[in-house]
Amino acid sequence: MGQIEVYRQIIMDLLKEYSSYSQPNDTIASQVIFDTERNHYQLLGIGWQGERRVLHPSIHIDIIGDKVWLQHDMTDAVIADELVERGIPKSQIVLGFHPEHVRHYTGFAIC
Numbered sequence: 001m002g003q004i005e006v007y008r009q010i011i012m013d014l015l016k017e018y019s020s021y022s023q024p025n026d027t028i029a030s031q032v033i034f035d036t037e038r039n040h041y042q043l044l045g046i047g048w049q050g051e052r053r054v055l056h057p058s059i060h061i062d063i064i065g066d067k068v069w070l071q072h073d074m075t076d077a078v079i080a081d082e083l084v085e086r087g088i089p090k091s092q093i094v095l096g097f098h099p100e101h102v103r104h105y106t107g108f109a110i111c
Contacts, residue, residue, distance in 0.1 A: 007068050008036060010086045011061050015043045018059065018075070028054055039063035062096075067109055069096040080108060 001009075012034055019030035028047035035041070043059040059079055060072035068088055073079045080093055094109045103110045 003066065004039075004063060007063055007088055007092070008039065008041075010083065010088055011041045011063075011068065014079070014082060014086065015041055015059060015061075018043055030058075064094075067092055067094050067111070069094045071096040073097065 012032075015032045015034075019032045022028070022030050026047070027049060028045045031044045031046050033040070033042040033044065039062055041059075041061045042057055045054060045056050045058055047054050056074070057072055058074045060070075061079075062069040062071055068083060070080050070083070070093060080090075080095060083093055084090055090108050092109060094111055095103060095106050098106060100111060
């Protein structure tokens with residue numbers, strides 16, 4: 001298994017795990033979206049809160065080139081650190097939600 005396939009599996013396992021954290025009474029369901037052909041991965045919340053429709057991304061990760069781009073993280077956890085714990089080196093993770101000029105302060109890849 002190549003490096004990209006390993007990253008892909010780590011990302012999918014992480015998102016599947018996070019999708020299982022919903023509460024039994026939740027009216028918002030978790031939904032994972034895996035586009036393995038184009039390397040886009042998302043965890044969405046979808047449902048209703050009273051009369052209000054809810055559709056929001058919690059986590060969005062892309063694989064671009066040989067890097068894992070964390071594009072969006074609206075969790076209470078630090079998803080980048082969890083990716084590192086699961087085997088993706090910091091040097092291969094770009095925090096895409098930070099502007100490029102501040103990424104060098106994060107300890108993760110710049111791009």
